[in-house]
Amino acid sequence: MQEKKRLKVGEHITELVSDSGEGAQKASVAFAKASALMGNGLWTVEVIPAEIQPPPHTVGATSGNRIRFGNKPMTNTGDLADVVVAFNEMALKGRMLNNMVKDDMLVLIDSQWAGHPVHKKTYNEVLDEVRRKGGTVIEVPIEKEAARVVDDPRRGKNMFALGVWARLYTRDLELVKSCVHELFAKKGQEIIDNNLNLVQRGWDWGEEHLPLEIVVETLPELKPMLAMNGNTAIALGAVAAGFELCSMYPITPATSASHALADFFEDLGGFVHQAEDEIAAIGVAVGASFAGRTALTITSGPGMALKTEFQGLAVMTETPLVIVDVQRGGPSTGLPTKIEQSDLLHSLYGAPGDAPKIVIAPASIEDCFHVMITARKLAEDFRIPVIVLTDANLATGQQMFDRPRLSTEMLPPPLDLSPVPEEERNPFDWDEKTGLSRRHIPGQAGGTAVVTGLNHSRDGAVAHDKDSNEHSHTMRSRKLATLFSTLKAPVPHGAEEGELLLVCWGSTRGAIEEAVDRMRAQGASVASLHITFLSPLQPGIKAVMQRFRKVMTIELNYSDKAGDPLITPDNRRYGQLAMMLRAQTLVDVDCWTRVPGRPLMPMEIAAVIAEELGMREAATSVTQETVA
Amino acid sequence: MSNSIYDELLESECEIKEYELEDYESNTPRWCKGCGDHGILSSVQRLLRDRQIAPENVVCVSGIGCSSRFPHYLKTYGFHSLHGRALTVATGVKLSRPDIHVLTVMGDGDCFSIGGNHWLHSIRYNTNMTVLVFDNEIYALTKMQASPTSRQGQYSNTSPRGAYLDSLNPLTVILGITNCSFLAQSATWLPGHMDATLQRAWDHKGLSFVRILQKCPVYMPKNFGETPGDYPAQFLSHTEGVPVDRGLLRTAPAVEHDPRDIHRAREIAQDSERAPFGLLYHNPELPSYEELRHGRVTRMAPQERLDALDRKLDTFALKLDD
Numbered sequence: 034m035q036e037k038k039r040l041k042v043g044e045h046i047t048e049l050v051s052d053s054g055e056g057a058q059k060a061s062v063a064f065a066k067a068s069a070l071m072g073n074g075l076w077t078v079e080v081i082p083a084e085i086q087p088p089p090h091t092v093g094a095t096s097g098n099r100i101r102f103g104n105k106p107m108t109n110t111g112d113l114a115d116v117v118v119a120f121n122e123m124a125l126k127g128r129m130l131n132n133m134v135k136d137d138m139l140v141l142i143d144s145q146w147a148g149h150p151v152h153k154k155t156y157n158e159v160l161d162e163v164r165r166k167g168g169t170v171i172e173v174p175i176e177k178e179a180a181r182v183v184d185d186p187r188r189g190k191n192m193f194a195l196g197v198w199a200r201l202y203t204r205d206l207e208l209v210k211s212c213v214h215e216l217f218a219k220k221g222q223e224i225i226d227n228n229l230n231l232v233q234r235g236w237d238w239g240e241e242h243l244p245l246e247i248v249v250e251t252l253p254e255l256k257p258m259l260a261m262n263g264n265t266a267i268a269l270g271a272v273a274a275g276f277e278l279c280s281m282y283p284i285t286p287a288t289s290a291s292h293a294l295a296d297f298f299e300d301l302g303g304f305v306h307q308a309e310d311e312i313a314a315i316g317v318a319v320g321a322s323f324a325g326r327t328a329l330t331i332t333s334g335p336g337m338a339l340k341t342e343f344q345g346l347a348v349m350t351e352t353p354l355v356i357v358d359v360q361r362g363g364p365s366t367g368l369p370t371k372i373e374q375s376d377l378l379h380s381l382y383g384a385p386g387d388a389p390k391i392v393i394a395p396a397s398i399e400d401c402f403h404v405m406i407t408a409r410k411l412a413e414d415f416r417i418p419v420i421v422l423t424d425a426n427l428a429t430g431q432q433m434f435d436r437p438r439l440s441t442e443m444l445p446p447p448l449d450l451s452p453v454p455e456e457e458r459n460p461f462d463w464d465e466k467t468g469l470s471r472r473h474i475p476g477q478a479g480g481t482a483v484v485t486g487l488n489h490s491r492d493g494a495v496a497h498d499k500d501s502n503e504h505s506h507t508m509r510s511r512k513l514a515t516l517f518s519t520l521k522a523p524v525p526h527g528a529e530e531g532e533l534l535l536v537c538w539g540s541t542r543g544a545i546e547e548a549v550d551r552m553r554a555q556g557a558s559v560a561s562l563h564i565t566f567l568s569p570l571q572p573g574i575k576a577v578m579q580r581f582r583k584v585m586t587i588e589l590n591y592s593d594k595a596g597d598p599l600i601t602p603d604n605r606r607y608g609q610l611a612m613m614l615r616a617q618t619l620v621d622v623d624c625w626t627r628v629p630g631r632p633l634m635p636m637e638i639a640a641v642i643a644e645e646l647g648m649r650e651a652a653t654s655v656t657q658e659t660v661a
Numbered sequence: 662m663s664n665s666i667y668d669e670l671l672e673s674e675c676e677i678k679e680y681e682l683e684d685y686e687s688n689t690p691r692w693c694k695g696c697g698d699h700g701i702l703s704s705v706q707r708l709l710r711d712r713q714i715a716p717e718n719v720v721c722v723s724g725i726g727c728s729s730r731f732p733h734y735l736k737t738y739g740f741h742s743l744h745g746r747a748l749t750v751a752t753g754v755k756l757s758r759p760d761i762h763v764l765t766v767m768g769d770g771d772c773f774s775i776g777g778n779h780w781l782h783s784i785r786y787n788t789n790m791t792v793l794v795f796d797n798e799i800y801a802l803t804k805m806q807a808s809p810t811s812r813q814g815q816y817s818n819t820s821p822r823g824a825y826l827d828s829l830n831p832l833t834v835i836l837g838i839t840n841c842s843f844l845a846q847s848a849t850w851l852p853g854h855m856d857a858t859l860q861r862a863w864d865h866k867g868l869s870f871v872r873i874l875q876k877c878p879v880y881m882p883k884n885f886g887e888t889p890g891d892y893p894a895q896f897l898s899h900t901e902g903v904p905v906d907r908g909l910l911r912t913a914p915a916v917e918h919d920p921r922d923i924h925r926a927r928e929i930a931q932d933s934e935r936a937p938f939g940l941l942y943h944n945p946e947l948p949s950y951e952e953l954r955h956g957r958v959t960r961m962a963p964q965e966r967l968d969a970l971d972r973k974l975d976t977f978a979l980k981l982d983d
Contacts (some may be wrong), residue, residue: 049914066979069979070979119760122775133699152785245827247697255979257978257979258978258979259974259977259978259979260977260979261977266979269970269973269974269977271971272966272970272973273967275963275966277757278753278756280753280756290780292745297973299958300959300969301959301969301970301973302958302959302960302961302966302968303958304954304955304957304958304970306756306954308749308782309778309779310783312746312749312779313746313749313752313779313782314777315749315751316742316743316748316749316750316752316753316779317749317750317756318753318758319750319753320722320740320749320750320751320753320754320755320756321753321754321756322753322757323694323720323740323750323753323754324720324753324754324761325757325759326757327759327831328753342743342746343743343746346742346743350740380711401736433979436974436978437974439960439967439970439971440967441963441964441967443965443967444966444967468796473720473738475717475718475720475738475754475761476717476718476760476761477717478715479717479737480738480882481715481716481717481737481738481739481741482738482739483732483733483738483740483741484740484741485685485732485733485739485740486725486740486741486743487741494688495733515938572762573981631714
């Protein structure tokens with residue numbers, strides 16, 4: 034047994050990467066779960082190739098998982114990785130090319146390629162580069178050792194690697210094994226035994242050969258917590274919210290929410306209808322909602338585009354509806370598996386005509402669960418479509434959060450099919466002040482009326498005259514003002530006033546607040562403001578902005594950069610939230626937006642803060658290396 | 662949703678309302694004079710009256726076009742939706758509320774062109790609803806453009822030198838779709854036959870599809886001939902089909918056709934010489950989509966549902982000894 038150097042850290046970022054189909058995802062799930070059970074705070078992100086079986090042993094085939102874990106609740110994916118366990122050098126190279134790893138990282142890599150006729154050249158080149166930059170390489174005979182247990186080591190080396198990885202990080206071996214057992218619970222005993230055997234052998238190899246071990250500090254206290262990805266949280270939230278129908282069409286990265294729902298919905302009182310296309314998916318949801326049971330549709334950018342006509346119809350007929358848009362890179366097919374925040378303006382203004390809707394963006398995976406309940410209630414109370422904007426980062430990342438306490442308050446009341454009194458029979462009996470009206474449900478005697486996409490008056494009759502058209506527009510719009518009057522002002526993070534305010538929405542919150550904390554510790558006068566309600570915009574935003582010398586949004590969407598060729602203040606295209614805030618507040622809001630197809634790292638935002646505040650030295654000390 | 666106790670209460674303690682035709686009449690129709698749609702509306706109103714269907718238990722869904730103004734003139738719950746999308750909304754209504762009667766009304770452009778995908782798949786779903794397509798072989802509301810069922814050579818504003826393609830035959834398409842369970846055809850100039858066809862369609866459990874040939878008096882006044890006998894047709898006669906009375910036989914011959922025979926139905930549908938009127942195909946044994954889906958769902962009281970969800974959350978919990 035090798036004498037081990039012990040390294041104790043507050044937190045670490047570790048990755049397991051392989052060719053697509055070699056099981057790095059599965060092994061990572063077990064590692065992450067065991068770590069959470071040991072008491073680490075946790076955020077994990079999948080590294081996913083665009084194809085199911087891309088050409089093996091290439092940079093584009095990299096598949097795996099990034100796990101950030103440590104002694105605090107993790108709100109984002111973090112900066113650069115400390116440790117990478119790689120099944121081949123190209124998977125490792127992919128992470129290096131994407132600037133996702135530290136220069137002085139520790140690499141554990143399958144040594145089988147060292148003598149490989151084709152791959153040994155690149156193997157040596159990549160490892161030389163790691164060492165040249167200051168990294169450490171430990172070669173592990175992953176496939177060779179796995180082949181001692183299973184006939185096809187491609188179907189087992191992930192578990193051997195898991196064993197070595199677990200030993201490196203001093204995981205509780207029994208916990209790791211129980212998580213592996215859980216992963217394969219549906220398979221036969223022989224498969225379970227083989228996998229457990231492989232984990233043990235990996236562990237033993239680490240015990241024998243690893244020169245160091247790493248201890249990652251845990252959270253100070255353990256509360257009852259859940260761990261899952263955002264799409265699963267959406268699915269479970271939908272059940273808690275009382276939905277009985279999810280009507281969808283497959284689209285990345287939204288589909289896994291429907292997979293989760295399809296898996297358990299029938300046992301929990303509902304079902305998933307896979308429609309013939311995106312338009313039918315929302316059409317079915319609109320019909321179901323009209324009939325009295327608010328339905329849900331889940332999609333991503335291109336699907337949102339196809340659903341816009343129906344969104345307008347739902348607005349016009351005042352039919353409650355919840356649409357989840359798991360945003361991905363655009364335009365067009367764009368970056369289907371990767372994150373962007375580019376559907377904000379489309380959600381607000383995508384439908385033809387003036388079609389006011391409610392738009393909410395959850396910031397965390399925990400939010401993804403709870404937002405479903407809020408969205409359904411708002412949709413029903415305001416007779417309006419509610420768009421929930423999540424993204425690929427929330428969809429596939431895993432986070433721990435407090436176990437929600439379920440209550441029947443989360444569920445809708447039973448259908449009221451009582452007859453409609455004579456004086457309440459108008460289908461759009463708008464309250465002049467709030468724009469709200471009570472809707473009638475098929476089956477309610479006396480409530481018969483037609484809803485239509487044509488302009489209509491209070492009694493539902495089609496109307497083409499000026500007064501009626503102005504009035505119905507006013508009433509639909511007024512509902513947003515009514516909701517606005519009930520919303521709370523967002524609270525800035527870090528400080529109430531100062532030099533620089535970063536405004537953000539959606540899943541970038543965690544990384545931005547972490548950057549603000551780091552820079553404040555360096556003496557920076559910076560704060561951040563996260564906005565949950567995008568339509569209507571929350572109250573009090575302008576008041577907060579006016580307490581800072583400079584305001585800028587940080588977003589994952591495209592904007593022209595000031596100073597780029599031909600870009601002037603007259604033609605510069607701003608980030609989407611920046612555009613909205615400028616229009617709504619007349620404050621000269623700047624923006625820093627990027628479209629990297631991955632979550633923002635705290636260190637990148639720290640660099641922006643440092644740049645804005647002229648703190649270059651501070652930036653280098655907190656960001657470890659310059660970010661392009 | 663049948664509830665026998667409730668039904669008995671109604672019988673014994675309440676006065677049962679007898680629905681009259683006027684209970685199904687809403688706004689005065691704004692269709693053109695002589696439009697076949699007026700006749701279909703009356704036919705549907707008679708059907709609901711004859712069946713004594715409570716108006717509040719019907720949802721009439723339509724798309725966009727002349728025909729799709731239908732719900733505005735029928736006093737039930739109505740949803741005048743989007744061009745081509747009526748079947749999606751109708752499917753949603755029925756999935757959400759299997760207790761509600763769903764009637765879907767579309768035009769030929771609405772259903773066979775822009776709504777083609779939903780047409781195809783809705784027939785495969787076989788959701789329990791009655792679907793009527795008013796086929797006048799033209800886009801009328803948008804002022805005379807060729808539709809998929811416009812005949813080759815038909816003049817229109819988008820085919821001023823005559824339509825280029827042979828027309829689409831919706832009957833052969835429908836009979837080629839898996840799970841098709843009911844297909845009938847009638848015409849607005851045959852009111853008795855149309856009434857009987859709609860009655861047959863209403864009683865079918867599954868998606869009953871009725872194509873109704875309908876004259877547009879403004880743009881296509883001579884499309885189906887000047888008198889009923891001018892349009893080459895044949896009546897499908899069978900004890901399980903739509904009755905063919907003697908008067909009808911003055912306009913066209915009758916042939917015997919067993920509506921359970923899909924192969925013969927396809928041959929008849931393929932016949933381009935004579936339009937078939939009556940019940941082409943009927944299979945009452947196919948399960949309806951809402952039956953299939955709801956049959957698998959566990960129904961629970963609210964607290965039970967939350968308890969079950971809480972057990973589901975256990976599988977994501979991070980405490981092994983919980």
